[in-house]
Amino acid sequence: MLVRVVNPNTTESMTALIEATARAVTGPGVTLEAVTPAMGPASIESHYDEALAVPGLLAAVAEGERDFVDGYVVACFGDPGLDAARELARGPVVGIAEAAMHAAMLVGRGFSVVTTLDRTRGRAWDLAARYAPAGACRGVYACDIPVLALESDPTVIERVVALARLALEKDGSDVIVLGCAGMADLCAAATAELGVPVIDGVAAATLLVQALITLGVGTSKRGEYAEPPAKSYTGLLTPFHRPA
Template identity: 50%
Template sequence: MSRTIMVVNPNTTRTMTDAVVAAARTAATPGTTLVGGTPTVGTASVESHVDEVWGAVGVLEQVRVGEQSGVDGYVIACFGDTGVQAARELARGPVVGMTEAALFTAALVAARFTIVTLPRRTREMSDRVLRDTGLSHRCTVRAIDVPVADIAEGALHELDAVAAEASLAIAQDAAEALVLGCAGLADLVGPLRERLGVPVIEGVAAAVAMVDGLLAQGVTTSRAGTYAAPDRREPSA
């Protein structure tokens, strides 16, 4: 049962794609191959709603590539899940966003949890997925307010800042698990688990596991309404 899952990085920074794929590999089952997808057009990181528009364009581009090369399922590796719903319309196989996957995973191991994200301005991206998933009553959102560019080469120098904010969430919000609010924070999973003593959820790994599970169940996106395949009228960007 060999499968291929494409991890689509909605920004154009290939080193970030590689790092994200590497970090998520352990969450895949042995027979599953992870490939990265990096858009040729878009922005270097996704921090604003404008970035999200271009991130979604990039997601669609990579899903089209994936469909032609026989990809079985997709993970969208951007906190906020930009382009996930559109990708579901194009892909034969299941598509899972890192945010929804992280929230559902946290909900299986903790009564309440917190998202720690980077720029304050991206808080709305978390709030939007919380409204979609209905988990607002169990999750708070916090930000350390540094730009995403700050972690382009790795996030270890932000370990103290993220840990401090997560500790506040544990003390003040009664959070019992931490959701990392950016794909670029994956290298903090180990250090934060040790430091905080609570589950630390990394959404790309969570999403890879969920796509793997959907494929194992033979379940893919419903075509009965919202995610029916669109008439092909896509422009070439």
């Protein structure tokens, strides 16, 4: 079983963290590879960043299809390009926000998300509305630490835990979802501090993709997620476009 985890941003150290996190939950017989796209922003903190990250992500999935990859993880909490990636892939494609929210719903009554920048909170709410019934996501909190500072800022764990405590109290939540792939390494410490399930989407998505592959189901090719129609292309992105 070959699972590829795509880090939609171009920061290699983040791909390394994602890979380590995913490998820690990979079962025997599974080959797990984490990849960094050849183009895009160093981190994703706006709709603009997300939009410009997607072509690189899709190129990675198109390559994965040529390599007979069995399933993919999209390892950015905004789940960028998920619908488009599903059109390209035969196997399952799971986003980390999606995976984390699904896992959270299985172990509690309501979750709160702790994420990075305040401006990304709207996207988290949009995704919650897409994946979960009303009321499952009870709050989204921003620690206001930029994505690339998560690695180096020594106060991250304290601030994330403090926000999570506030969220549990204010929202009456019983599960915390970490709202960034770059927070994957905080999960164990936060769990120990908080005494409630804390979900990291990278590990959750890796496990869900493996589960779906074991189940023998890929992305449905009936209707909306069928292979995209062939199309002529203009300009810079043309060489990255799948052959018509």
